[in-house]
Amino acid sequence: MNLLIIAISAALVNNVVLSQFLGLCPFLGVSKKINTAAGMGGAVIGVITISSAICSLIYDFILTPLDLTYLNTIVFILVIATLVQFVEMLLKKTSPALYEALGVYLPLITTNCAVLGIALTNVQNSYNFIESVVSGLGTAIGFAIAIIIMAGIRERIEYNDVPESFKGMPIVLLTAGLMSIAFFGFSGIL
Amino acid sequence: MGVVIAAAVVSITGLLLGLFLGVMGKKFYVEVDQKEIDVRNELPGNNCGGCGYAGCDALAKAIAAGEAKIDACPVGGAPVAAKIAEIMGTEATESVRMTAFVKCSGTCDKAKENFTYSGVMKCVDMNVVPNGGSKACTYGCMGYGSCVDACEFDAIHVINGVAKVDKEKCKACGKCVDICPRNLIDLIPYKPKAKKKYVVECANKDKGKAVIDVCSTGCIGCGICEKTCKLDAIHVVDNCAIIDYSKCVGCGMCADKCPKQVIHVHA
Secondary structure (H helix, E strand, O other): OHHHHHHHHHHHHOOOOOOOOOOHHHHHHOOOOHHHHHHHHHHHHHHHHHHHHHHHHHHHHHHOOOOOHHHHHHHHHHHHHHHHHHHHHHHHHHOHHHHHHHOOHHHHHHHOHHHHHHHHHHHHOOOOHHHHHHHHHHHHHHHHHHHHHHHHHHHHHOOOOOOHHHOOHHHHHHHHHHHHHHHHHHHHHO | OHHHHHHHHHHHHHHHHHHHHHHHHHHOOOOOOHHHHHHHHHOOOOOOOOOOOOOHHHHHHHHHOOOOOOOOOOOOHHHHHHHHHHHHOOOOOOOOOEEEEEOOOOOOOOEOEOOOOOOOOOHHHHHHOHHHOOEOOOOOOOOOOHHHHHOOOOOEEEEOOEEEEOOOOOOOOOHHHHHOOOOOEEEEEOOOOOOOOEEEOOOOOOOHHHHHHHEOOOOOOOOHHHHHOOOOOEEEEOOEEEEOOOOOOOOOHHHHHOOOOOEEEOO
């Protein structure tokens, strides 16, 4: 039950993009088409889940015993960068088609602050290993939901008669704001 | 002492992760043909897809594997083909430079409009609008510029209601040709300004009266050009004149005789 609450809270109530404002660059940059948005969402789900698992292990079994918890940011960044590189190699070898479809978005995840943000939040909330993994997975799914909805809306905005001064990024930011308000409604379910 | 331990932990972690990446890099190494890399460096890198492949990377792969011709890149043209030929160790064949051309001259003052239209401004969505847009002519350029959006080289623009190709900038990638819902854009051989080349700027396949009703400069399919031409280079097919560029020498006799002035010097 506790795990379910963590997952729902991470995915919907504390949605990483819409209520914590992390990972906004891919959210605004890669949300023009549903296909690429889904690709990005998938890649982020993989990376965030694995990275929160590894970061949690490192924190519990290396940093805490040695009393070096203040080093968590730099160590987590090392882990995330390595992981993204590794996922890239793995995909290139095992599934070139997926690798080409994701293209430049894969390395972009390295600079996605949501990945680091979740690893740090897990530590702050002193989650154990399993809770960290669930929280990471939930957060990543929340990110995927947000970016796919955003892409769907943006595909439709293309066909609307947007006033001159709102064309382009302004209307996208307004949309993001409205989505954020809508997601605020989830705070009642917990 | 604490500082030393902290430094040691970070450097050991970094070292281990680096080693891990190094080992995995060896294990998951994907072989890339050196030819492919060289060919890729010579290609323009616009990823326009004009060659029919997914992008410059995909074309480079196909060329290196011998699946695509060395002059397959329409953007790079002869200079790039020559360089790729050098890499591949074959002779470059002379390729004809092409340019896109819009077969319509129904500018705002010449083509009639059936109604005033406001709404979606994209040619590709116009099939839902009555008569396929406000222009009375159902063959002509709608002027909403889907081709302008498609062009990666800033070579096509809507001027006075009709798309015009800047033939110096055009790389003949064929994107506008594909996107035009009225199939108005053709690739024709490129001629420098000094050499005159004539083009029929109309694609209306209706009979004479119907054309005159919708546009003051449409081809009525009268066939005078066909009779004038001494070289059998212009023919009226489906009520619209078409020039055969393998025979045309650019004498301009057809343009002089055309009663609707729809044959122009290609600018």
